[in-house]
Amino acid sequence: MAETYSVGIDPKLLEKREGEQWTDKYPGLGKEKLSYLSMTSPEFFELEREAVFRRSWLYAGRLEWVEEPGQFFTKEYEVCNASIIVVRAQDKKLRAFYNVCPHRGNKLVWKDDPTAEMQGTCDRFYCKYHGLGFGTDGKIEVLTDRKSWFFDQGKELQLAEVPIESWNGFLFVNLSPEGPAESLREFLGEYYWNGFDWPFERFTERFVAQGSTKCNWKGLMDAFNEVYHGVYVHKEAFPYLLKMELTEEALEAMHVKMQVLVGKHGFYVSPRNPQGLFVTDIERIAQCAGTGPQYPMVEDHSKIPPAANPQNRDDWGTSSHFIFPNIMIQFYYPGWYLIYQYWPLAHNEMRFEIDCHYLPSRNFSELMSHFGHCATFWDAALQDVNNLEATQRGLEMGAFSEWPLTDQEMLIRGFHKQIYDHVERYKASLRQKASE
């Protein structure tokens, strides 16, 4: 066995001994049922906005989208009532600003639909309302109606800057009103900070699916934090599952091979699907049976970052990382990746995005393989979304108030505990402030 990668975590967490359960490894996690108030309560959602989203580093996009001076993109954070501009400024510095004009508060960068995200390249940002122009460093450059301004209020105008940091090209911003409580490195921890080196910037062929659905944002996150629902929910997307006999052994084989909590974050590694199980034409075109194109790939990138395959297993099929609070980065054998984003809109409504990244196709056949794969993959995701609307309705009946979570659902338990802990700490800080 090749060397284990365990920088920043106890190597014992990476292996399950005979008779042991994953949940046993975290004594604070408990095995009791867990309240699902956090899925159904509008009041809890209001606390979550402040405690979790306003005070965490939040994913914005990829570094390769803003390499050249003037390149920018906007990002909507409905949960924080914010829109952010990320820009490579003319002085080459990467910057982020609230997407709002400091004159009368118009949203600064948008096109046609003020609620939609956009990207482009420019020398400066012009406000559509009264024509003020701001440089990519945020400073006022074009002041209209020059003689009407009082004192220095016109020439002092500038955009409100937001902290932004990069981790292997994944860009994160922090919207905390007090400023970030910790650096992105501290937020991610040493395991992830040091162990995620991979040529992500080369995977520029993207297929993006977006949508909204009537479920709590954590519900969809939970569905992707375990894999064994696949044999029940995704039979139609992956017809080879129909051929499987669901014996105890077959189900056991579908279980994750490793699941690990790493501070606020966590991951699992699951086994590879058997080869040669293509059943339908679309599977053959996509060269995809469950986890994605398997042959031909442009290049074999089955060697994934050490933190994504810490035991260097050669039977890995999926390596899935939830980065608190609301994204997942998933690697699929033999080498492509995706980013899921789960953005809350209300306690029972969310917006999701699936952003699949491949090495650029060299020919039409490869392009069709990628595109066909995404079609089947998204079909499966829609099944999850549809199922989750049913779950949300079930939860809101109020017939039960707690969940029993199994050992296969350890990451879900860990994630929900983090959410409750964040909210409790935030409530304590409010109480502390009130008593001062």
Ligand code: FES
């Ligand atoms: S609100 Fe932007 S120029 Fe007036």
Ligand SMILES: [Fe+2]
């Ligand atoms: Fe699923």
